[in-house]
Amino acid sequence: MEKVQVENVKKIFFSRNKQVIALKDISFTVGKNEFITIVGPSGCGKTTLLRIIAGLIPPTMGEIKILREDPEKPLTAMVFQEQSVFPWLTVYENVEYGLKLRKLPKKLRQEKVEYYLKVTGLLDFARAYPKELSGGMKQRVAVARAFAVEPEVLLLDEPFGALDEQTRQVLQQELLKIWEEKKITSLFITHSIDEAIFLGDKVLVLSARPGTVKAILEVNLPRPRDLIAVRKSDEYKVLFEKIFTLLRN
Numbered sequence: 001m002e003k004v005q006v007e008n009v010k011k012i013f014f015s016r017n018k019q020v021i022a023l024k025d026i027s028f029t030v031g032k033n034e035f036i037t038i039v040g041p042s043g044c045g046k047t048t049l050l051r052i053i054a055g056l057i058p059p060t061m062g063e064i065k066i067l068r069e070d071p072e073k074p075l076t077a078m079v080f081q082e083q084s085v086f087p088w089l090t091v092y093e094n095v096e097y098g099l100k101l102r103k104l105p106k107k108l109r110q111e112k113v114e115y116y117l118k119v120t121g122l123l124d125f126a127r128a129y130p131k132e133l134s135g136g137m138k139q140r141v142a143v144a145r146a147f148a149v150e151p152e153v154l155l156l157d158e159p160f161g162a163l164d165e166q167t168r169q170v171l172q173q174e175l176l177k178i179w180e181e182k183k184i185t186s187l188f189i190t191h192s193i194d195e196a197i198f199l200g201d202k203v204l205v206l207s208a209r210p211g212t213v214k215a216i217l218e219v220n221l222p223r224p225r226d227l228i229a230v231r232k233s234d235e236y237k238v239l240f241e242k243i244f245t246l247l248r249n
């Protein structure tokens, strides 16, 4: 079943008598419960594509269709590279925020917040404010907050891009663990080929600006995945080389 359909999307930005074609002829689908990762050169329109899918900006041409299965759920939730959390709210309140917006009863909110704080290892930090947390912990809060609203589709824009390699690897593995519980259909942008393969069921490779779909590659690696085992596999090595070549040419 197709959960997200991106059809012939084009985006032109007009600014000071100049026009920038950010995206062109973008068509692809994301299946229900699928995790798709998106890689592409800097400035090729990755963030723009995610913002269009989130409905934050309109496409100049084309259409986005998201299959809504539960009218109670938000269509999308987004996690950004930085500043995805409200600094004036505690960790608990940040995760609860979207659930309050959805007007969920207090008891249910509490259950959900506690569940997501637990799976992200944040229970002991429930009363802390973001400024008291490391970058990695802040991103955990952002991930917990997005998962907690259980959206139809999760959009992640380089959520681990600003983290050091070690923290990033820990968060990638945690993300997969949480994701495997509910399998929320997800689109995840990254600059890292390694991250794209480790997380994705499919990797969408975009060309340099204007961004077009260069390839969509299946990742045939079983889940649950282990980073070391994945990196050692032939599938990983073959895919890495393919994506590397696609991005270079």
Ligand SMILES: Nc1ncnc2c1ncn2[C@@H]1O[C@H](COP(=O)(O)OP(=O)(O)OP(=O)(O)O)[C@@H](O)[C@H]1O
Pocket: 013, 014, 015, 020, 021, 022, 040, 041, 042, 043, 044, 045, 046, 047, 048, 049, 209
């Ligand atoms: N609001 C805007 N007004 C004008 N141009 C814009 C706007 N937003 C993005 N652009 C341009 O569109 C192109 C694509 O930008 P976008 O941020 O989507 O790329 P990206 O692939 O996410 O980049 P990066 O990997 O560096 O984060 C860039 O040339 C950018 O300058």
